[in-house]
Amino acid sequence: MSKKNLLTEDVILEALSDANIVEPGQLDTEDAMNIVLDYFGAEIKTDWNGWCNMYYYEETTADGYSIWVATERDGKVSVSEDVYYYDNDWLESLPEQITSGNTVHLDDCHWGDYGFADAIEKCYEDYFNDKKEEIENELIDKGYEWEE
Numbered sequence: 001m002s003k004k005n006l007l008t009e010d011v012i013l014e015a016l017s018d019a020n021i022v023e024p025g026q027l028d029t030e031d032a033m034n035i036v037l038d039y040f041g042a043e044i045k046t047d048w049n050g051w052c053n054m055y056y057y058e059e060t061t062a063d064g065y066s067i068w069v070a071t072e073r074d075g076k077v078s079v080s081e082d083v084y085y086y087d088n089d090w091l092e093s094l095p096e097q098i099t100s101g102n103t104v105h106l107d108d109c110h111w112g113d114y115g116f117a118d119a120i121e122k123c124y125e126d127y128f129n130d131k132k133e134e135i136e137n138e139l140i141d142k143g144y145e146w147e148e
Contacts, residue, residue, distance in 0.1 A: 058087075091119050
């Protein structure tokens with residue numbers, strides 16, 4: 001009778017560690033960003049050279065207030081759809097843009113914002129879950145089985 005290889009969460013996490021894939025929350029934002037941009041084939045541009053799928057930037061109103069813009073239409077901003085009075089939700093669509101492999105413009109002065117770090121963390125969680133599923137499938141292909 002052959003001994004069955006038992007597939008557990010710990011076995012999967014060990015295999016992820018062996019592949020140098022760390023759990024979410026264990027990397028700084030810049031390292032996580034580099035991983036997810038490469039994995040999803042996305043790009044973040046900090047200058048206005050070239051076309052992008054999405055543009056995130058800060059503007060100043062005529063009377064000196066900051067507003068934040070998130071738009072797919074460079075030069076054709078819809079005030080009611082693309083302009084944010086507060087900076088807490090303006091990067092809400094960034095994770096989807098990255099995981100879709102899109103090119104986005106984002107001023108580098110906003111890379112330290114909590115919204116940016118949260119967006120990168122969300123993308124990294126998606127990356128980690130994809131890699132975890134890949135490892136699980138590889139282990140099953142090697143004869144590992146979940147306990148019944």
